[in-house]
Amino acid sequence: MAPARDRRTGFSRRRQYGLFLGYVLTIAGAVVGAALLVLSAFDPPAFAALRMGAAGVTAPVSAAFASAGAAIASVPEGIGEHFRVKGENARLRADLKRWQALVLRARTIAYDNRRLRTLLSVRDRATGVVVTARLVSSTASSARRFALLNAGRWNGVRPGMPVIGPDGLIGRVVETGPNAARVLLLSDAESIVPVRRARDGLPAVATGRGDGNVEIRSVDTADVRFVVGDLFVTTGTGGLYAPGIPVAQVVSAGRDQVAARTFAHPDTLDFAIVTEPFVPMPMPVPVQGPGAPR
Structure with a gap:
Protein backbone atom coordinates (compact mmCIF):
# COMPACT_ATOMS: atom_id res chain seq x y z
CA MET A 1 0.00 0.00 0.00
CA ALA A 2 1.48 3.37 -1.01
CA PRO A 3 2.34 5.80 1.79
CA ALA A 4 0.09 8.79 2.21
CA ARG A 5 1.45 12.05 0.86
CA ASP A 6 2.01 14.56 3.68
CA ARG A 7 1.36 18.13 2.59
CA ARG A 8 2.51 19.77 5.83
CA THR A 9 5.47 22.12 5.55
CA GLY A 10 7.22 21.01 8.66
CA PHE A 11 8.68 17.96 7.00
CA SER A 12 10.77 20.07 4.49
CA ARG A 13 12.87 23.11 5.39
CA ARG A 14 13.03 24.14 1.69
CA ARG A 15 9.28 24.19 1.48
CA GLN A 16 9.12 26.26 4.63
CA TYR A 17 11.54 28.85 3.22
CA GLY A 18 9.65 28.94 -0.05
CA LEU A 19 6.34 29.47 1.66
CA PHE A 20 7.78 32.19 3.86
CA LEU A 21 9.34 33.97 0.87
CA GLY A 22 6.00 33.81 -0.94
CA TYR A 23 4.29 35.45 1.99
CA VAL A 24 6.95 38.16 2.16
CA LEU A 25 6.70 38.92 -1.56
CA THR A 26 2.94 39.03 -1.39
CA ILE A 27 2.94 41.41 1.54
CA ALA A 28 5.67 43.57 -0.04
CA GLY A 29 3.75 43.72 -3.33
CA ALA A 30 0.60 44.72 -1.50
CA VAL A 31 2.47 47.42 0.44
CA VAL A 32 4.13 48.79 -2.71
CA GLY A 33 0.80 48.75 -4.53
CA ALA A 34 -0.91 50.57 -1.68
CA ALA A 35 1.90 53.11 -1.52
CA LEU A 36 1.68 53.71 -5.26
CA LEU A 37 -2.06 54.05 -5.05
CA VAL A 38 -1.77 56.62 -2.26
CA LEU A 39 0.99 58.44 -4.14
CA SER A 40 -1.08 58.59 -7.32
CA ALA A 41 -4.03 59.98 -5.38
CA PHE A 42 -2.22 62.62 -3.28
CA ASP A 43 0.85 63.50 -5.46
CA PRO A 44 0.15 62.85 -9.16
CA PRO A 45 3.33 64.64 -10.42
CA ALA A 46 5.57 62.48 -8.25
CA PHE A 47 3.69 59.35 -9.34
CA ALA A 48 4.06 60.36 -13.02
CA ALA A 49 7.84 60.84 -12.57
CA LEU A 50 8.11 57.46 -10.87
CA ARG A 51 6.04 55.84 -13.60
CA MET A 52 8.22 57.31 -16.35
CA GLY A 53 11.37 56.20 -14.56
CA ALA A 54 10.04 52.67 -14.39
CA ALA A 55 9.05 52.87 -18.03
CA GLY A 56 12.60 54.00 -18.94
CA VAL A 57 14.00 50.92 -17.19
CA THR A 58 11.54 48.44 -18.70
CA ALA A 59 11.42 49.94 -22.24
CA PRO A 60 14.72 48.34 -23.48
CA VAL A 61 13.67 45.00 -22.08
CA SER A 62 10.26 45.29 -23.77
CA ALA A 63 11.94 46.34 -27.07
CA ALA A 64 14.27 43.35 -26.90
CA PHE A 65 11.38 40.98 -26.30
CA ALA A 66 9.38 42.64 -29.13
CA SER A 67 12.30 42.28 -31.55
CA ALA A 68 12.79 38.66 -30.59
CA GLY A 69 9.07 38.01 -31.04
CA ALA A 70 9.06 39.70 -34.45
CA ALA A 71 12.12 37.70 -35.55
CA ILE A 72 10.53 34.45 -34.43
CA ALA A 73 7.25 35.36 -36.13
CA SER A 74 9.09 36.21 -39.39
CA VAL A 75 10.74 32.78 -39.63
CA PRO A 76 7.72 31.02 -41.20
CA GLU A 77 7.20 33.96 -43.53
CA GLY A 78 10.87 33.90 -44.59
CA ILE A 79 10.70 30.16 -45.26
CA GLY A 80 7.57 30.63 -47.34
CA GLU A 81 9.14 33.54 -49.23
CA HIS A 82 12.22 31.40 -49.99
CA PHE A 83 10.16 28.63 -51.53
CA ARG A 84 7.99 31.17 -53.38
CA VAL A 85 11.05 32.88 -54.86
CA LYS A 86 12.56 29.52 -55.77
CA GLY A 87 9.38 28.49 -57.59
CA GLU A 88 9.18 31.88 -59.31
CA ASN A 89 12.79 31.52 -60.50
CA ALA A 90 12.02 28.08 -61.90
CA ARG A 91 9.00 29.47 -63.76
CA LEU A 92 11.06 32.40 -65.09
CA ARG A 93 13.78 30.03 -66.32
CA ALA A 94 11.18 27.92 -68.11
CA ASP A 95 9.66 31.05 -69.66
CA LEU A 96 13.13 32.21 -70.75
CA LYS A 97 13.83 28.91 -72.48
CA ARG A 98 10.46 29.04 -74.20
CA TRP A 99 11.00 32.62 -75.35
CA GLN A 100 14.51 31.80 -76.53
CA ALA A 101 13.09 29.00 -78.68
CA LEU A 102 10.45 31.37 -80.07
CA VAL A 103 13.06 34.06 -80.80
CA LEU A 104 15.29 31.52 -82.55
CA ARG A 105 12.36 30.32 -84.62
CA ALA A 106 11.41 33.90 -85.51
CA ARG A 107 14.99 34.66 -86.55
CA THR A 108 15.06 31.54 -88.70
CA ILE A 109 11.78 32.50 -90.37
CA ALA A 110 13.05 36.06 -90.93
CA TYR A 111 16.27 34.70 -92.46
CA ASP A 112 14.34 32.36 -94.76
CA ASN A 113 11.96 35.15 -95.77
CA ARG A 114 14.85 37.48 -96.55
CA ARG A 115 16.57 34.89 -98.74
CA LEU A 116 13.29 33.96 -100.41
CA ARG A 117 12.65 37.60 -101.25
CA THR A 118 16.14 37.85 -102.71
CA LEU A 119 15.58 34.65 -104.66
CA LEU A 120 12.26 36.00 -105.92
CA SER A 121 14.00 39.09 -107.28
CA VAL A 122 16.57 36.83 -108.94
CA ARG A 123 13.75 34.75 -110.42
CA ASP A 124 12.11 37.91 -111.81
CA ARG A 125 15.35 38.81 -113.57
CA ALA A 126 16.25 35.31 -114.72
CA THR A 127 14.97 33.90 -117.98
CA GLY A 128 14.04 30.33 -118.65
Whole structure:
Protein backbone atom coordinates (compact mmCIF):
# COMPACT_ATOMS: atom_id res chain seq x y z
CA MET A 1 0.00 0.00 0.00
CA ALA A 2 1.48 3.37 -1.01
CA PRO A 3 2.34 5.80 1.79
CA ALA A 4 0.09 8.79 2.21
CA ARG A 5 1.45 12.05 0.86
CA ASP A 6 2.01 14.56 3.68
CA ARG A 7 1.36 18.13 2.59
CA ARG A 8 2.51 19.77 5.83
CA THR A 9 5.47 22.12 5.55
CA GLY A 10 7.22 21.01 8.66
CA PHE A 11 8.68 17.96 7.00
CA SER A 12 10.77 20.07 4.49
CA ARG A 13 12.87 23.11 5.39
CA ARG A 14 13.03 24.14 1.69
CA ARG A 15 9.28 24.19 1.48
CA GLN A 16 9.12 26.26 4.63
CA TYR A 17 11.54 28.85 3.22
CA GLY A 18 9.65 28.94 -0.05
CA LEU A 19 6.34 29.47 1.66
CA PHE A 20 7.78 32.19 3.86
CA LEU A 21 9.34 33.97 0.87
CA GLY A 22 6.00 33.81 -0.94
CA TYR A 23 4.29 35.45 1.99
CA VAL A 24 6.95 38.16 2.16
CA LEU A 25 6.70 38.92 -1.56
CA THR A 26 2.94 39.03 -1.39
CA ILE A 27 2.94 41.41 1.54
CA ALA A 28 5.67 43.57 -0.04
CA GLY A 29 3.75 43.72 -3.33
CA ALA A 30 0.60 44.72 -1.50
CA VAL A 31 2.47 47.42 0.44
CA VAL A 32 4.13 48.79 -2.71
CA GLY A 33 0.80 48.75 -4.53
CA ALA A 34 -0.91 50.57 -1.68
CA ALA A 35 1.90 53.11 -1.52
CA LEU A 36 1.68 53.71 -5.26
CA LEU A 37 -2.06 54.05 -5.05
CA VAL A 38 -1.77 56.62 -2.26
CA LEU A 39 0.99 58.44 -4.14
CA SER A 40 -1.08 58.59 -7.32
CA ALA A 41 -4.03 59.98 -5.38
CA PHE A 42 -2.22 62.62 -3.28
CA ASP A 43 0.85 63.50 -5.46
CA PRO A 44 0.15 62.85 -9.16
CA PRO A 45 3.33 64.64 -10.42
CA ALA A 46 5.57 62.48 -8.25
CA PHE A 47 3.69 59.35 -9.34
CA ALA A 48 4.06 60.36 -13.02
CA ALA A 49 7.84 60.84 -12.57
CA LEU A 50 8.11 57.46 -10.87
CA ARG A 51 6.04 55.84 -13.60
CA MET A 52 8.22 57.31 -16.35
CA GLY A 53 11.37 56.20 -14.56
CA ALA A 54 10.04 52.67 -14.39
CA ALA A 55 9.05 52.87 -18.03
CA GLY A 56 12.60 54.00 -18.94
CA VAL A 57 14.00 50.92 -17.19
CA THR A 58 11.54 48.44 -18.70
CA ALA A 59 11.42 49.94 -22.24
CA PRO A 60 14.72 48.34 -23.48
CA VAL A 61 13.67 45.00 -22.08
CA SER A 62 10.26 45.29 -23.77
CA ALA A 63 11.94 46.34 -27.07
CA ALA A 64 14.27 43.35 -26.90
CA PHE A 65 11.38 40.98 -26.30
CA ALA A 66 9.38 42.64 -29.13
CA SER A 67 12.30 42.28 -31.55
CA ALA A 68 12.79 38.66 -30.59
CA GLY A 69 9.07 38.01 -31.04
CA ALA A 70 9.06 39.70 -34.45
CA ALA A 71 12.12 37.70 -35.55
CA ILE A 72 10.53 34.45 -34.43
CA ALA A 73 7.25 35.36 -36.13
CA SER A 74 9.09 36.21 -39.39
CA VAL A 75 10.74 32.78 -39.63
CA PRO A 76 7.72 31.02 -41.20
CA GLU A 77 7.20 33.96 -43.53
CA GLY A 78 10.87 33.90 -44.59
CA ILE A 79 10.70 30.16 -45.26
CA GLY A 80 7.57 30.63 -47.34
CA GLU A 81 9.14 33.54 -49.23
CA HIS A 82 12.22 31.40 -49.99
CA PHE A 83 10.16 28.63 -51.53
CA ARG A 84 7.99 31.17 -53.38
CA VAL A 85 11.05 32.88 -54.86
CA LYS A 86 12.56 29.52 -55.77
CA GLY A 87 9.38 28.49 -57.59
CA GLU A 88 9.18 31.88 -59.31
CA ASN A 89 12.79 31.52 -60.50
CA ALA A 90 12.02 28.08 -61.90
CA ARG A 91 9.00 29.47 -63.76
CA LEU A 92 11.06 32.40 -65.09
CA ARG A 93 13.78 30.03 -66.32
CA ALA A 94 11.18 27.92 -68.11
CA ASP A 95 9.66 31.05 -69.66
CA LEU A 96 13.13 32.21 -70.75
CA LYS A 97 13.83 28.91 -72.48
CA ARG A 98 10.46 29.04 -74.20
CA TRP A 99 11.00 32.62 -75.35
CA GLN A 100 14.51 31.80 -76.53
CA ALA A 101 13.09 29.00 -78.68
CA LEU A 102 10.45 31.37 -80.07
CA VAL A 103 13.06 34.06 -80.80
CA LEU A 104 15.29 31.52 -82.55
CA ARG A 105 12.36 30.32 -84.62
CA ALA A 106 11.41 33.90 -85.51
CA ARG A 107 14.99 34.66 -86.55
CA THR A 108 15.06 31.54 -88.70
CA ILE A 109 11.78 32.50 -90.37
CA ALA A 110 13.05 36.06 -90.93
CA TYR A 111 16.27 34.70 -92.46
CA ASP A 112 14.34 32.36 -94.76
CA ASN A 113 11.96 35.15 -95.77
CA ARG A 114 14.85 37.48 -96.55
CA ARG A 115 16.57 34.89 -98.74
CA LEU A 116 13.29 33.96 -100.41
CA ARG A 117 12.65 37.60 -101.25
CA THR A 118 16.14 37.85 -102.71
CA LEU A 119 15.58 34.65 -104.66
CA LEU A 120 12.26 36.00 -105.92
CA SER A 121 14.00 39.09 -107.28
CA VAL A 122 16.57 36.83 -108.94
CA ARG A 123 13.75 34.75 -110.42
CA ASP A 124 12.11 37.91 -111.81
CA ARG A 125 15.35 38.81 -113.57
CA ALA A 126 16.25 35.31 -114.72
CA THR A 127 14.97 33.90 -117.98
CA GLY A 128 14.04 30.33 -118.65
CA VAL A 129 13.33 29.39 -115.02
CA VAL A 130 12.58 25.69 -114.76
CA VAL A 131 11.88 25.24 -111.04
CA THR A 132 12.59 26.73 -107.63
CA ALA A 133 13.67 24.06 -105.14
CA ARG A 134 15.65 23.50 -101.97
CA LEU A 135 19.20 22.24 -101.68
CA VAL A 136 18.80 19.69 -98.92
CA SER A 137 22.46 18.71 -98.44
CA SER A 138 25.98 19.45 -99.61
CA THR A 139 29.43 17.88 -99.27
CA ALA A 140 31.09 20.88 -97.67
CA SER A 141 33.99 18.90 -96.17
CA SER A 142 34.71 16.42 -98.98
CA ALA A 143 37.30 16.64 -101.77
CA ARG A 144 34.40 16.51 -104.22
CA ARG A 145 31.82 19.24 -103.87
CA PHE A 146 28.23 18.32 -104.69
CA ALA A 147 24.79 19.34 -103.45
CA LEU A 148 21.47 17.53 -103.60
CA LEU A 149 18.43 19.32 -105.02
CA ASN A 150 14.94 18.12 -104.09
CA ALA A 151 13.67 18.40 -107.68
CA GLY A 152 14.34 16.11 -110.62
CA ARG A 153 13.08 14.92 -113.99
CA TRP A 154 9.46 15.14 -112.85
CA ASN A 155 10.05 18.89 -112.43
CA GLY A 156 11.80 19.32 -115.77
CA VAL A 157 15.35 19.32 -114.41
CA ARG A 158 17.97 17.96 -116.82
CA PRO A 159 21.77 17.57 -116.65
CA GLY A 160 23.67 20.68 -117.69
CA MET A 161 21.16 23.19 -116.31
CA PRO A 162 22.58 26.10 -114.25
CA VAL A 163 21.66 26.41 -110.58
CA ILE A 164 21.48 29.93 -109.10
CA GLY A 165 21.02 30.94 -105.45
CA PRO A 166 20.02 34.22 -103.78
CA ASP A 167 23.68 35.28 -103.57
CA GLY A 168 24.99 34.09 -106.91
CA LEU A 169 25.90 31.10 -109.04
CA ILE A 170 25.89 27.73 -107.27
CA GLY A 171 26.84 25.31 -110.04
CA ARG A 172 25.24 23.06 -112.61
CA VAL A 173 23.17 19.88 -112.61
CA VAL A 174 25.20 16.75 -113.43
CA GLU A 175 22.78 13.93 -112.55
CA THR A 176 19.00 13.71 -112.23
CA GLY A 177 16.51 11.31 -110.74
CA PRO A 178 12.71 11.35 -110.68
CA ASN A 179 12.52 13.84 -107.79
CA ALA A 180 16.14 14.72 -107.00
CA ALA A 181 19.17 16.08 -108.81
CA ARG A 182 22.89 16.23 -108.10
CA VAL A 183 24.52 19.64 -108.45
CA LEU A 184 28.24 20.14 -109.13
CA LEU A 185 29.31 23.11 -106.98
CA LEU A 186 31.64 25.84 -108.22
CA SER A 187 34.27 24.81 -105.68
CA ASP A 188 34.60 21.29 -107.11
CA ALA A 189 37.88 20.61 -108.90
CA GLU A 190 36.05 19.73 -112.12
CA SER A 191 34.11 23.00 -112.22
CA ILE A 192 35.32 25.58 -114.76
CA VAL A 193 33.36 28.81 -115.33
CA PRO A 194 34.32 31.64 -117.72
CA VAL A 195 34.15 34.92 -115.79
CA ARG A 196 35.04 38.60 -116.14
CA ARG A 197 36.06 41.22 -113.63
CA ALA A 198 33.13 43.50 -112.90
CA ARG A 199 35.08 46.79 -112.81
CA ASP A 200 36.86 46.49 -116.15
CA GLY A 201 35.61 43.37 -117.92
CA LEU A 202 38.95 41.51 -117.63
CA PRO A 203 38.36 37.93 -118.85
CA ALA A 204 39.33 35.09 -116.52
CA VAL A 205 38.43 31.54 -115.57
CA ALA A 206 37.10 30.40 -112.17
CA THR A 207 38.24 26.88 -111.35
CA GLY A 208 37.24 24.93 -108.27
CA ARG A 209 39.93 24.12 -105.73
CA GLY A 210 38.08 21.42 -103.81
CA ASP A 211 38.45 23.29 -100.49
CA GLY A 212 35.33 25.46 -100.66
CA ASN A 213 36.96 28.25 -102.69
CA VAL A 214 37.77 28.83 -106.36
CA GLU A 215 40.84 29.97 -108.21
CA ILE A 216 40.75 32.93 -110.57
CA ARG A 217 43.19 32.76 -113.49
CA SER A 218 43.64 35.36 -116.16
CA VAL A 219 43.37 34.36 -119.80
CA ASP A 220 45.01 35.90 -122.88
CA THR A 221 46.76 38.50 -120.70
CA ALA A 222 50.04 38.25 -118.83
CA ASP A 223 51.09 39.97 -115.60
CA VAL A 224 47.54 40.76 -114.46
CA ARG A 225 47.23 42.14 -110.96
CA PHE A 226 44.29 41.14 -108.77
CA VAL A 227 43.38 43.03 -105.61
CA VAL A 228 41.31 41.96 -102.62
CA GLY A 229 37.62 42.60 -103.25
CA ASP A 230 37.67 42.16 -107.05
CA LEU A 231 34.25 40.86 -108.13
CA PHE A 232 33.83 38.34 -110.93
CA VAL A 233 30.63 37.51 -112.80
CA THR A 234 29.76 35.11 -115.58
CA THR A 235 30.45 36.14 -119.17
CA GLY A 236 27.98 33.98 -121.08
CA THR A 237 30.85 32.35 -122.95
CA GLY A 238 30.16 28.70 -123.63
CA GLY A 239 26.41 29.19 -123.67
CA LEU A 240 25.74 27.52 -120.30
CA TYR A 241 25.55 30.40 -117.81
CA ALA A 242 23.83 33.69 -118.57
CA PRO A 243 26.12 36.75 -118.32
CA GLY A 244 26.25 38.89 -115.21
CA ILE A 245 25.64 36.24 -112.52
CA PRO A 246 27.87 36.86 -109.42
CA VAL A 247 30.45 34.11 -109.06
CA ALA A 248 33.28 34.96 -106.63
CA GLN A 249 35.24 37.67 -104.86
CA VAL A 250 39.04 37.77 -104.54
CA VAL A 251 40.26 37.23 -100.97
CA SER A 252 44.03 37.57 -101.48
CA ALA A 253 45.96 39.89 -103.75
CA GLY A 254 48.27 38.48 -106.40
CA ARG A 255 49.17 38.26 -110.05
CA ASP A 256 47.75 36.03 -112.77
CA GLN A 257 46.29 33.51 -110.31
CA VAL A 258 44.56 34.20 -106.97
CA ALA A 259 42.13 32.57 -104.55
CA ALA A 260 38.52 33.76 -104.40
CA ARG A 261 35.48 32.92 -102.30
CA THR A 262 32.21 32.07 -104.00
CA PHE A 263 29.17 34.17 -103.21
CA ALA A 264 27.05 31.04 -102.73
CA HIS A 265 28.74 29.55 -99.67
CA PRO A 266 28.26 25.77 -99.32
CA ASP A 267 27.39 26.04 -95.63
CA THR A 268 24.48 28.42 -96.33
CA LEU A 269 22.96 26.80 -99.40
CA ASP A 270 19.20 26.48 -99.03
CA PHE A 271 16.98 27.71 -101.88
CA ALA A 272 17.97 27.63 -105.54
CA ILE A 273 16.61 28.27 -109.02
CA VAL A 274 17.22 25.88 -111.88
CA THR A 275 17.23 27.63 -115.26
CA GLU A 276 17.58 26.65 -118.87
CA PRO A 277 21.07 27.03 -120.36
CA PHE A 278 21.79 30.53 -121.66
CA VAL A 279 22.10 29.20 -125.20
CA PRO A 280 19.67 26.31 -125.71
CA MET A 281 21.34 23.13 -126.78
CA PRO A 282 20.48 22.14 -130.36
CA MET A 283 18.03 19.30 -130.74
CA PRO A 284 19.70 16.07 -131.77
CA VAL A 285 19.23 15.24 -135.42
CA PRO A 286 17.70 11.78 -135.85
CA VAL A 287 19.87 9.40 -137.84
CA GLN A 288 18.11 8.28 -140.98
CA GLY A 289 18.36 4.70 -142.06
CA PRO A 290 19.17 3.56 -145.57
CA GLY A 291 15.50 3.15 -146.43
CA ALA A 292 14.29 6.34 -144.76
CA PRO A 293 12.71 8.95 -147.04
CA ARG A 294 14.86 12.01 -147.82
